Amino acid sequence: MKTAYSSYAALDVLHDLQKPRTEVSAEMSFMVTTQVMELLFGLLAHEWVQARQALREDDLTGATAALRRGLHVQDVLVTSWDLLATMTPTEYGAFREQLGEASGFQSSAYRRLEYLLGNKAPKFDLPELTEPSLYDETLALLHRRGIPVPASHLERDFAQPYEPHPDVEKAWRVVYESRPDLVQLAELLMDVAGRVTLWRQRHYASVRRVMGGKPGTGGTSGLTWLRRAVDRDSFPELWSVRDTL
Numbered sequence: 001m002k003t004a005y006s007s008y009a010a011l012d013v014l015h016d017l018q019k020p021r022t023e024v025s026a027e028m029s030f031m032v033t034t035q036v037m038e039l040l041f042g043l044l045a046h047e048w049v050q051a052r053q054a055l056r057e058d059d060l061t062g063a064t065a066a067l068r069r070g071l072h073v074q075d076v077l078v079t080s081w082d083l084l085a086t087m088t089p090t091e092y093g094a095f096r097e098q099l100g101e102a103s104g105f106q107s108s109a110y111r112r113l114e115y116l117l118g119n120k121a122p123k124f125d126l127p128e129l130t131e132p133s134l135y136d137e138t139l140a141l142l143h144r145r146g147i148p149v150p151a152s153h154l155e156r157d158f159a160q161p162y163e164p165h166p167d168v169e170k171a172w173r174v175v176y177e178s179r180p181d182l183v184q185l186a187e188l189l190m191d192v193a194g195r196v197t198l199w200r201q202r203h204y205a206s207v208r209r210v211m212g213g214k215p216g217t218g219g220t221s222g223l224t225w226l227r228r229a230v231d232r233d234s235f236p237e238l239w240s241v242r243d244t245l
């Protein structure tokens, strides 16, 4: 039956999008989890783009509000891994071949998030690759508010991976020691970074549980490769400054 609700939420389309390739019951939860996470990646990118725009416009209140909304999206993303906790290795193995070379590694919504964070990998060509990240815009804001940031980090080639700099760490030290107006922003970015790591850790743990150390469908070594992602910090000087405070 067509109701206002079903047409608003495009339910016909939505409920027609799950097309498992096997009879394995667990494939349905794998597919729905993937689709739910993809939708949440999109929502999170939407919040982060707003936060980035607000930072650019010196609107700290707007940036904080968008990042806070994003934290809740991140929390749901982290707990979404629970949906896969019941899948056994034999169940996964029974439909894995049907995935072919398909891998979350090819997710452009996820890659946008990595780019918005500042983790640039030039081989994925998306508009966000050449744009400043949340971190780039934050550093520009610090600079405009009287906390010097090196020119090399304000006018860099944004498509290149971010390289940490001791003077950026110094800028964060100034924030923590004498700029209460900016400490909340720093702490909020730490909340974001912590949740990014949590999602990666839970992905790693789920992969380990479901397929052990086998290579990934996307062609990587699997666990070893994912471990490196877990160990990669977002907003590096916000972490390193903690050694000095």
Ligand code: HEM
Pocket: 030, 033, 034, 035, 037, 038, 084, 102, 103, 104, 105, 106, 107, 110, 203, 206, 207, 210, 211, 215, 216, 217, 218, 219, 220, 221, 222, 223, 225, 226, 229
């Ligand atoms: C338990 C089932 C899963 C397994 C065994 C698994 C396995 C892997 C592996 C081995 C990789 C490394 C790339 C490769 O060689 O394929 C990877 C990457 C990735 N997976 Fe999964 N995955 C699972 C579930 C999911 C789900 C539900 C999502 C949600 C969309 C997802 C999103 C991603 C993303 C975004 C990457 C790229 C990460 C990065 O670039 O750092 N995975 N996955």
